[in-house]
Amino acid sequence: MSAFSRGTRNVYRNKPRGLVLILILALSVGLFVGLSQATRALTTQTKNLTRILENTIEVRNAGATGMGQGVELIPEQDVVGVKTVEHISQIEKQLLVRNVYSEYFPTISITTGNEPGKPLRVATHGEPAAVRIIAGRDFTEQDQGQNVAIIGQVYAENRDLTVGATFLEPGGEKAQAGGQELEAVITEIEVVGIFTSNFAFGDNQVFLPLKTAQRIYGLDGGISVLWVTVDEIGNVEAVETALRDEFGGTRDVLTGQSKVRFVSQSFDRILVIGKISLLLSLFVGALVVIFTMVLTTQERIKEIGVLKALGASNWEVAFQFIVETSTLVLVGSVLGLASYSTIGPTLINSLLGLDTQTGIQPGIEMGLAPVSSLVSIEYTLQPSVIVLTLLATLAFAVLGSLYPIWRALSLPPAEALRYE
Amino acid sequence: MNNDIISLKGVTKEFRQGATIIHALKDITWNLSNTGKMVAVVGPSGSGKTTFLNLVGALDVPTSGQVIVDGTNIADLTERELTKYRREKVGFVFQNYNLIPNLSVLENIMLPMEFARTPKREALARALGFLGDVNLEHRQKQKPPTLSGGEQQRVAIARSLANDPDIILADEPTGNLDSQTGAEIIGLLKGLAHSKNKTVIIITHDEGIVKIADEHFMLRNSKLTEV
Numbered sequence: 026m027s028a029f030s031r032g033t034r035n036v037y038r039n040k041p042r043g044l045v046l047i048l049i050l051a052l053s054v055g056l057f058v059g060l061s062q063a064t065r066a067l068t069t070q071t072k073n074l075t076r077i078l079e080n081t082i083e084v085r086n087a088g089a090t091g092m093g094q095g096v097e098l099i100p101e102q103d104v105v106g107v108k109t110v111e112h113i114s115q116i117e118k119q120l121l122v123r124n125v126y127s128e129y130f131p132t133i134s135i136t137t138g139n140e141p142g143k144p145l146r147v148a149t150h151g152e153p154a155a156v157r158i159i160a161g162r163d164f165t166e167q168d169q170g171q172n173v174a175i176i177g178q179v180y181a182e183n184r185d186l187t188v189g190a191t192f193l194e195p196g197g198e199k200a201q202a203g204g205q206e207l208e209a210v211i212t213e214i215e216v217v218g219i220f221t222s223n224f225a226f227g228d229n230q231v232f233l234p235l236k237t238a239q240r241i242y243g244l245d246g247g248i249s250v251l252w253v254t255v256d257e258i259g260n261v262e263a264v265e266t267a268l269r270d271e272f273g274g275t276r277d278v279l280t281g282q283s284k285v286r287f288v289s290q291s292f293d294r295i296l297v298i299g300k301i302s303l304l305l306s307l308f309v310g311a312l313v314v315i316f317t318m319v320l321t322t323q324e325r326i327k328e329i330g331v332l333k334a335l336g337a338s339n340w341e342v343a344f345q346f347i348v349e350t351s352t353l354v355l356v357g358s359v360l361g362l363a364s365y366s367t368i369g370p371t372l373i374n375s376l377l378g379l380d381t382q383t384g385i386q387p388g389i390e391m392g393l394a395p396v397s398s399l400v401s402i403e404y405t406l407q408p409s410v411i412v413l414t415l416l417a418t419l420a421f422a423v424l425g426s427l428y429p430i431w432r433a434l435s436l437p438p439a440e441a442l443r444y445e
Numbered sequence: 446m447n448n449d450i451i452s453l454k455g456v457t458k459e460f461r462q463g464a465t466i467i468h469a470l471k472d473i474t475w476n477l478s479n480t481g482k483m484v485a486v487v488g489p490s491g492s493g494k495t496t497f498l499n500l501v502g503a504l505d506v507p508t509s510g511q512v513i514v515d516g517t518n519i520a521d522l523t524e525r526e527l528t529k530y531r532r533e534k535v536g537f538v539f540q541n542y543n544l545i546p547n548l549s550v551l552e553n554i555m556l557p558m559e560f561a562r563t564p565k566r567e568a569l570a571r572a573l574g575f576l577g578d579v580n581l582e583h584r585q586k587q588k589p590p591t592l593s594g595g596e597q598q599r600v601a602i603a604r605s606l607a608n609d610p611d612i613i614l615a616d617e618p619t620g621n622l623d624s625q626t627g628a629e630i631i632g633l634l635k636g637l638a639h640s641k642n643k644t645v646i647i648i649t650h651d652e653g654i655v656k657i658a659d660e661h662f663m664l665r666n667s668k669l670t671e672v
């Protein structure tokens with residue numbers, strides 16, 4: 026029976042109390058870790074998003090919503106004028122067609138005519154980083170005008186398609202672009218790649234080479250969106266002005282900055298709340314640990330007197346108590362970390378209104394994607410977070426124990442023995 | 446030098462209770478020279494008996510005066526030496542036993558030996574021996590709260606013997622026991638005093654015990670006198 030094993034055994038000496046303390050500790054540790062993970066994920070995501078959005082300018086027909094409904098398409102020749110503007114590093118032309126398939130879910134599928142070699146931007150938000158090819162390949166220059174497609178995971182699963190398989194485009198009951206019902210030439214298309222964008226609506230989409238899409242839907246020379254990438258963030262304003270001059274009000278020129286402002290305002294608000302809760306949970310956690318210590322020592326001052334009467338040195342008594350609280354705190358922290366790992370992501374996702382499996386906003390119909398759909402949060406705890414959390418709670422336990430133990434030990438044993 | 450085991454010279458102990466000062470002991474001078482005796486100390490409540498015992502056991506220090514045990518003035522000891530003194534020179538038996546409730550009977554008896562760094566094997570063997578002295582071998586695995594009061598006090602006595610101290614200090618050891626069990630405990634302590642040559646100081650209110658003891662003292666009005 027060493028001071029160490031006495032310390033650990035004392036944890037379950039008073040079972041209900043030990044249990045309650047461990048649970049409270051676990052709760053505050055879990056809360057703290059969850060909040061810090063969420064806050065961190067949001068911070069990096071905001072940065073990513075800002076970087077992506079900031080130097081991208083989106084040109085649509087004036088009044089067009091995300092899908093360009095209700096207005097006419099932009100003639101492809103517009104690009105010629107855009108090309109004369111300085112500081113543009115890339116121009117991407119996209120044609121967006123809205124297909125309705127009532128027998129599948131999601132019922133709406135977007136077919137995007139994309140320039141081969143350019144990023145795959147999934148509607149309804151144009152973040153190319155979110156799209157990942159999981160089977161087959163991306164388009165190459167040679168694919169322009171060919172009957173090939175890269176399809177989303179959900180689209181593929183719904184129709185039982187794999188790379189190399191063929192399908193008919195359009196296959197639904199209705200196809201629209203720029204507000205018009207389209208007369209399409211039903212064409213057999215080969216699947217060359219399958220992608221995921223981590224949200225169901227995005228994954229129900231089809232990419233065709235731009236020329237192929239224009240041909241099938243009888244929209245030669247028409248596009249829905251021009252994505253303009255500016256070489257440096259500092260030039261965004263100049264390019265924006267130049268583009269507005271170029272189009273003279275017939276096109277909406279949406280800079281990243283206006284989007285960023287909207288996005289980061291929402292994020293900032295969440296972040297502030299996150300940080301406040303983080304501090305609160307840290308404070309509560311520290312309080313619980315210190316309170317635990319004070320309680321444990323206070324109610325055992327008499328026992329400290331007994332141990333000293335039996336010939337224990339101050340160090341032996343202190344060590345036993347430090348082991349006791351450390352064990353308590355470690356068990357609580359491990360439990361907190363474990364419960365965070367099991368239920369934390371689901372909890373955070375449901376709080377943020379995200380899909381509980383992927384952490385992504387599920388099936389957005391049309392138009393503006395909610396801010397949260399842009400976020401895919403990394404919930405897995407890194408080893409460094411685990412180690413830091415354990416070390417921090419341990420440090421709190423030891424620091425919190427020192428004062429009450431020191432006070433109890435500085436009493437003459439006779440005095441300690443009088444406590445009941 | 447004389448060969449007193451314990452001697453108190455002009456010992457005063459005061460307690461501060463807010464603004465008032467309580468004189469628990471006032472200028473006590475007393476000495477004990479015979480070893481292997483059971484010594485009973487009686488006195489009215491609040492006369493300072495517990496305080497006296499705590500000073501002899503180095504659980505507290507006098508406000509003034511000297512407590513000299515085996516030639517050493519307790520007030521001169523460092524914290525380390527005080528720890529060693531409590532561990533090896535004296536053994537305590539308390540009115541409410543003060544056993545550690547979540548340690549087994551055997552572990553309780555071995556505890557002072559652990560503090561003395563006695564090798565575990567040896568500690569175990571000795572603890573079993575002391576358990577035999579108090580006739581409780583069959584209870585060694587039990588936790589104290591499952592024992593009767595008399596049995597707990599016998600465990601406490603076995604524990605007080607752990608590091609073979611010269612002096613055993615017992616503050617009303619029978620206070621929580623019925624008179625027959627109390628008599629057994631006293632018999633046990635007296636037997637140990639004689640057979641193991643220990644100086645046993647018992648504080649008590651019990652007239653019966655006083656009669657059994659080898660020497661009798663009365664603490665009253667800050668005088669510790671033989672009766």
Ligand SMILES: Nc1ncnc2c1ncn2[C@@H]1O[C@H](COP(=O)(O)OP(=O)(O)OP(=O)(O)O)[C@@H](O)[C@H]1O
Nearest residue numbers: 460461462467469489490491492493494495496497
């Ligand atoms: N820590 C303390 N603080 C204040 N007063 C104290 C303290 N310890 C003892 N006293 C006081 O000192 C006096 C002697 O106390 P002590 O406990 O030695 O008496 P006692 O003879 O053992 O009494 P009893 O027979 O009731 O146990 C009492 O008046 C008591 O209130």
Ligand SMILES: [Mg+2]
Nearest residue numbers: 494495496616
């Ligand atoms: Mg008393």
